[in-house]
Amino acid sequence: MKRSARLFTAASVAATLTLGLGATSSVQAFDEHEATIDYRQxxxxxxxxxxxSVAAVVIDGADYAGNLKMHTQQLVDLTHxxxxxFPEGSDFPDTDAREAIWDNWDRYVELSSDSRDAARALHAAVEAGDESEYMIRFRNLGQSCQACHDDFRRD
Ligand code: HEC
Structure with missing residues (x-):
């Protein structure tokens, strides 16, 4: 009796582990994308x-020009x-990323590089204090965001 009770227990522990692991790994697969999507958003x-914030300073003249370098540095880092x-498969559950991203990956990488380069150009102008360049470089960066969103983000 004692022995069979122990067997039973061992069997249920094994079953629980098997089921539990199965459930855990599918939960992990779901969470993995959900967490990725939360992170990228x-x-x-x-x-x-x-x-x-940069627009408020550069276009509307908010009195925070001293913080511009901090913002453009962050733009450089975040667009790096x-x-x-956008790992493959992260097109669900709750995302505005279009599947077309993974069908046009080279183009996606190119558009990402455009934004990264535009952020670097803006930051360089701010570091140099070259104010006459701020507006045009800010616009270029904004257009690079738009170019990607137009094709690869759901409205
Ligand atoms: C190469 C493509 C690409 C570039 C470049 C890009 N984005 Fe995005 N962006 C996306 C995609 C795709 C989403 C949707 C992500 C999702 O919902 O999972 C998004 C989402 C967003 C969101 C909404 C986030 C949310 O809360 O859901 C904002 C805001 C945003 N982008 C701003 C910008 C800005 C500003 C730039 C430029 C400096 C930029 N993006 C550059 C592709 C891009």
Whole structure:
């Protein structure tokens, strides 16, 4: 009796482990994408926040020119490797990323590089204090965001 109870227990532990592991790995697969998507949307919002602050200074004349370098540095850092935010399969559950991203990966990488380069160009102008370049370089960066969103982000 004692022995069979122990067997039973061992069997149920094994069954629980098997079922549990199965359930855990599918939960992990789901969570993995969900977490990735949460993370990249957070990065995109941070990029958007910095763009908004730069626009307020450069276009609307907000009195925070001393912070411009901080914002453009963040734009450089955050646009550094956009493709890594979009691992294949991260087109669900709750995302505005279009599947077309993974069918046109080379183009996606190219558009990411355009934004990264435009952020670097803007930051370089700010570091040099070359104010006459701020507006045009900010516009270039904004257009590079738009170019990607037009084709690869759901409205
Ligand atoms: C190479 C493509 C690409 C580039 C370049 C790009 N984005 Fe995005 N962005 C996306 C995609 C795709 C999404 C949707 C992500 C999702 O929902 O998972 C997105 C989402 C966003 C969001 C919404 C985030 C949220 O809360 O869901 C903001 C804001 C944003 N981008 C701002 C910017 C700005 C500003 C730039 C330029 C400085 C930029 N993006 C450059 C592809 C890009």
């Amino acid at each position: 957070g990065v995109m919002r941070a990029i958007g926040g910095n763009m908004g 490797d956009i493709p890594s935010l």
